[in-house]
Amino acid sequence: MADFLTSQTEDFSRWYTEIVQKADLADYSPVRGCMVIKPYGYTLWERIRDELDQRFKETGHVNAYFPLFIPMSFLEKESDHIEGFSPELAVVTHGGGSELEEPLVVRPTSETIIGHMYAKWIQSYRDLPLLINQWANVVRWEMRTRLFLRTTEFLWQEGHTAHATKKEAEEETLRILDLYTDFAMNEAAIPVLAGRKSDSEKFAGAVDSYTIEAMMKDGRALQAGTSHFLGRNFAEAFDIQFLDENNARQYVWTTSWGISTRMVGAVVMTHGDDQGLVLPPRLAPIQVVIVPIWRKDEERSAVLEVAQQIQQRLNGLVRVELDSREEVSPGWKFNDWEMRGVPVRIEIGPRDIAKQNVMLARRDMPGREGKTLIPMAELETQIPTLLETVQAAIYKKALDFRDSHLQEVDTYAEFREALEIGFVRAWWAGSTEDEAAIKDETKATLRCIPVDQPGGTGTCVYTGKPATEMAIFGKAY
């Protein structure tokens, strides 16, 4: 195995920390809990951002930008909201050399300031629905941080919508949940469980929170995106009212939803292996890398010339890069690009040029079995197909892993045993206190009550009461 990287089985969490740094995704900053996202990691985030943004636009949303600073008093207007966030707020008390009259909060999320503005902007039912998203940084003062998974400052998008009816707002909440699910599966190749959060796990200020839960390669759960139905909580707190068709004053119904740079961590921990990152082709900053191989000087220019031709032919078709570095050997480059998770590698040397072939190597199938020799003429047709094949293959692999680590159980004894392996699905009719007790006893939390239910009834795995829903439990990040 690779001796430059701790293996996943030896210490998964160490593997994660090492690969994030070695693959140049991110680096630690001088400020506690913060990270620098390096160009390769940021490009990956840009790919995530662009795909999501396109989906938001397709569903009628527009982007705007709201300020970083929020008056402290705004957060206090919604009691659950301030209670949930106050322990993790960064507060600015001084500006321009003197103490501020009212402290400013660095946004942990923007419901309040957006609520304030929506109250101004919304007058009539004709102003609704209002569908705005923003791409922003937010700050939450976390106790324990990990690169991408939980940092003091992180990047995300937060959508904030206002609707005339409860039904519309609930539909919006679920539409976004579907959108997130679709993104996770089709772009990030991450199978997720979409469902509702329990009361104890839901967003501070929400009526209902929905989540997409992903399983990492160590069997632990990662909340990869959330969509909240906020009811009229923020509408009442910020007095967001409109006149309906009958000239009656009504409060709006709002939603909010977000996906953050944590998604980068989800990609890393879903697909990575002992050689390093394995990136899904649709999100990979570099989809194809060309590694030229030569022995003698006279071969060098010939090989490089063909390699450049290949690059030009593929340019525009896929994201391709030519590695013409002379100070490292081809073998070194193979390992280097595998560590960085590039989905497909083209190897081209004098032998191939003589026969007008190129060697293709798949990142998801290390070693010889992932290599295919193809005629050079077929590059334009074979490469895009191969990328889609790899995309499908890594999704299948992740899905098989998830399914083989998710067990359905009837008894609490089985429940505890199954948690050692991964997720548990069980009938559930417990209370918030029961959830807390389970967490004490097993360290597992209720991840979600899946949208897709088997139907029928059963017996609650913990309380023994009759249950109408099944829930997913797991140990979470």
Place this chain on the structure above:
RNA sequence: CGGGGCAUAGCGCAGUUUGGUAGCGCGCACGGUUCGGGUCCGUGAGGUCUGCGGUUCAAAUCCGCAUGCCCCGACCA
């Protein structure tokens, strides 16, 4: 914020027990060699030993305080 650990070259570490002029591997620079799965050899650059204070003829080493980071618990996208 509670419990534990660590801080020495860009990175990973030894040296600290028993105080005596700073060392190894990787990386980096240069030269050569190699190149179809992390080549090999040589030369070289690089350190207020986290900070402040104390003990001592002498401190990376002993003592005190401070700071930062990592791991384990309570909170979280």
